[in-house]
Amino acid sequence: MRAKLREIAKNAIVKSTEQVELSKYSNSIYSKIYKSGMQLLIDKKFPLQINLELSRACNYDCPFCARTEAEKGTHIDVELAKKIIDEANEKAKVTVFALHMWGEPLLNPKWYEIVSYIKTSNPRNGITLTTNGFLLNSKNRQLIVDAKIDQIIVSLHTINAEEYKVRVGKDIDVEFVISNMLELAKELSSDQSLICRLFDTVDEQKKYETRLDDLRSAGIVIENDHYDNSAGLRSDWSSTESNSKRWPCYHPWLTTTITVHGDVSICCVDAKMDLKIGSVNKDTLEEIWQSELVEEMRDEHLSGKFTNVCKACEGCDTWSTKPDFFFNFQKKNRP
Numbered sequence: 655m656r657a658k659l660r661e662i663a664k665n666a667i668v669k670s671t672e673q674v675e676l677s678k679y680s681n682s683i684y685s686k687i688y689k690s691g692m693q694l695l696i697d698k699k700f701p702l703q704i705n706l707e708l709s710r711a712c713n714y715d716c717p718f719c720a721r722t723e724a725e726k727g728t729h730i731d732v733e734l735a736k737k738i739i740d741e742a743n744e745k746a747k748v749t750v751f752a753l754h755m756w757g758e759p760l761l762n763p764k765w766y767e768i769v770s771y772i773k774t775s776n777p778r779n780g781i782t783l784t785t786n787g788f789l790l791n792s793k794n795r796q797l798i799v800d801a802k803i804d805q806i807i808v809s810l811h812t813i814n815a816e817e818y819k820v821r822v823g824k825d826i827d828v829e830f831v832i833s834n835m836l837e838l839a840k841e842l843s844s845d846q847s848l849i850c851r852l853f854d855t856v857d858e859q860k861k862y863e864t865r866l867d868d869l870r871s872a873g874i875v876i877e878n879d880h881y882d883n884s885a886g887l888r889s890d891w892s893s894t895e896s897n898s899k900r901w902p903c904y905h906p907w908l909t910t911t912i913t914v915h916g917d918v919s920i921c922c923v924d925a926k927m928d929l930k931i932g933s934v935n936k937d938t939l940e941e942i943w944q945s946e947l948v949e950e951m952r953d954e955h956l957s958g959k960f961t962n963v964c965k966a967c968e969g970c971d972t973w974s975t976k977p978d979f980f981f982n983f984q985k986k987n988r989p
């Protein structure tokens with residue numbers, strides 16, 4: 655039963671090509687069904703999704719990204735990554751590996767050895783890769799097909815050539831990345847999806863509608879995203895609507911993040927590791943996920959009072975990018 659539910663959740667994550675539309679879930683019937691369904695998918699024995707940082711190096715210098723606030727690092731050790739994958743296979747049968755935190759995952763010279771192991775060691779696992787798209791050359795594209803990565807998200811931000819240079823902090827032609835994407839779209843198998851993540855508003859996108867149509871015609875899904883403040887570290891860039899009614903963040907229930915150093919955080923935007931819950935160099939991920947500290951974090955989120963273990967969550971707005979999946983009666987003494 656547990657493996658079946660994780661399988662359903664995996665498919666919902668790696669096959670999803672749509673941003674969650676928060677307004678949908680304010681309707682009471684929708685919201686009740688959504689909340690009940692999401693809660694069935696929570697697995698307190700082992701995290702459903704592991705965000706695995708393959709590399710902390712980067713070839714871009716995006717000003718909205720809090721990577722520069724994080725401790726310096728290079729690439730994750732292959733044996734450490736395999737140890738994490740082996741534990742997931744043993745304890746959970748189905749796990750989603752989301753390959754991102756800070757840095758560009760394709761810069762890890764051994765990325766294919768790690769990523770291909772996720773499926774060869776357990777074909778039921780899901781993989782989603784987030785990349786800036788610069789390194790999607792023909793060799794890497796073939797390896798992406800071979801590794802059976804379910805979902806590839808290219809963070810393109812904008813198709814406006816001048817604006818692209820500002821957003822990535824480098825003199826790079828956006829058309830170079832677009833052509834990489836168009837080639838990849840041709841080469842992927844039918845069960846792999848390619849998403850182009852844009853941060854421009856729909857109005858701004860109208861200016862390059864024809865080019866967007868080229869992407870759509872190639873089977874690439876356009877995802878409309880917006881900047882958030884990443885645990886309060888990039889407030890200047892946030893375009894997240896301020897929401898006075900705060901709800902518990904999804905992270906402490908659904909995902910955990912492992913850095914290139916083997917440190918584990920409850921959250922993928924925790925650049926300063928204020929929400930560190932352990933290290934896989936010392937403990938198993940199962941022990942870390944089932945620890946009192948993680949329960950205490952969940953309690954702080956349910957109470958809305960970030961006074962002790964989740965102080966870093968107080969000034970964050972990233973939580974609001976996913977709908978509330980708790981009923982009022984589950985929230986404890988909220989203000």
Ligand SMILES: C[S@@+](CC[C@H](N)C(=O)[O-])C[C@H]1O[C@@H](n2cnc3c(N)ncnc32)[C@H](O)[C@@H]1O
Nearest residue numbers: 718719754755757758784785786809881882888
């Ligand atoms: C930190 S990057 C790492 C992977 C890869 N380097 C990339 O850019 O896709 C992961 C994702 O976080 C997004 N991101 C970074 N800072 C953000 C912010 N302040 N608001 C929203 N998304 C952000 C990036 O656009 C990207 O889609």
Ligand code: SF4
Nearest residue numbers: 712714716719757786
């Ligand atoms: S968003 Fe991605 S590409 Fe840009 S600086 Fe951050 S890690 Fe690098």
Ligand code: SF4
Nearest residue numbers: 903921967970972973
């Ligand atoms: S509230 Fe923000 S900092 Fe806290 S876990 Fe959620 S996304 Fe991370």
